[in-house]
Amino acid sequence: MVKNRRRKLSTNISVHQSWTHVPFEHPKTFATLAMDPAKKKEIVDDLDAFRNGKDYYAQIGKAWKRGYLLHGPPGTGKSAMVAAMANHLDYDVFDIELTSVHSNTDLRKLFIETTSKSIIVIEDIDCSLDLTGSRTKKKDAEDDKDKAAKNGKKDTRSKVTLSGLVNFIDGLWSACGGERIIVFTTNHLEKLDPALIRRGRMDKHIEMGYCCAPAFEFLARTYLGVEEHELFATVGALLQEVDMTPADVAENLTPKSADDDADSCLRGLVAALEKTKEDKANGRGMGQHPEEDDWGAVAGQE
Numbered sequence: 001m002v003k004n005r006r007r008k009l010s011t012n013i014s015v016h017q018s019w020t021h022v023p024f025e026h027p028k029t030f031a032t033l034a035m036d037p038a039k040k041k042e043i044v045d046d047l048d049a050f051r052n053g054k055d056y057y058a059q060i061g062k063a064w065k066r067g068y069l070l071h072g073p074p075g076t077g078k079s080a081m082v083a084a085m086a087n088h089l090d091y092d093v094f095d096i097e098l099t100s101v102h103s104n105t106d107l108r109k110l111f112i113e114t115t116s117k118s119i120i121v122i123e124d125i126d127c128s129l130d131l132t133g134s135r136t137k138k139k140d141a142e143d144d145k146d147k148a149a150k151n152g153k154k155d156t157r158s159k160v161t162l163s164g165l166v167n168f169i170d171g172l173w174s175a176c177g178g179e180r181i182i183v184f185t186t187n188h189l190e191k192l193d194p195a196l197i198r199r200g201r202m203d204k205h206i207e208m209g210y211c212c213a214p215a216f217e218f219l220a221r222t223y224l225g226v227e228e229h230e231l232f233a234t235v236g237a238l239l240q241e242v243d244m245t246p247a248d249v250a251e252n253l254t255p256k257s258a259d260d261d262a263d264s265c266l267r268g269l270v271a272a273l274e275k276t277k278e279d280k281a282n283g284r285g286m287g288q289h290p291e292e293d294d295w296g297a298v299a300g301q302e
């Protein structure tokens, strides 16, 4: 892997509809991302195949691009996954804030200005636009707009349309040369129009889920340097019963003072899980634990 250039993080600026660049410093790598090793390998292999696939893409007559859809609840590592991808490939990241893009034309302009070897990220895509195309949702969007106008508030929804975005994904890639990856993240897969996320546009769908025992043990090794502990079984059992994101588990495993050690952090995590379990029993919980494989679909791929 070539590591001789400095990666950039670029975000779009609304006033000028252009990019601003800062060094990309996010430290997350696949080595520190808690997920099923087999799934992790599958994603890394997929990225490597893409990076080395110039001739293959030319041979099949396809633009050299790949779309990844990362979906799951907040705090399950979607942004961390984007950083791990960028660090693995040594690509720049172009972070598009769709609500600050004024029109499809501006989106096209921004896109044309992206460079080769880049990951173009649109986070929380369901929050940025009315992307469902359904009449009910369009009506909801119009109602929201009317409500905002009545309350003297600015309509923050982007003027970029679903078809504008689809064109952006399909058409322009071919005109741009050089490899590009596009990533959408969402907490609400069900809100997205199937046309937007079909294979060929979003080629790989990756589900990021709640933490389960093996993911917790990985985090305990990373955060506390602990391979085994008597509380592992207790934590594992509690994670079967309640939903806790890897972000919350990681936070509980982070020492808060010089007196904190592995023991106290693990006891703190058990207390937090028991509290969540109690809340759930009292009807204050987040709902049922979804059906998961051993890794809690921390990165289950569909």
Ligand SMILES: Nc1ncnc2c1ncn2[C@@H]1O[C@H](COP(=O)(O)OP(=O)(O)OP(=O)(O)O)[C@@H](O)[C@H]1O
Pocket: 028, 032, 033, 034, 035, 072, 073, 074, 075, 076, 077, 078, 079, 080, 081, 187, 208, 246, 247, 248, 250, 298
């Ligand atoms: N699977 C994971 N492995 C290691 N760390 C994780 C994992 N998931 C989350 N974290 C840590 O939790 C924090 C929050 O994660 P992140 O921002 O990636 O979640 P997210 O799914 O993008 O959330 P949101 O939907 O709210 O943007 C980060 O510090 C991240 O490093």
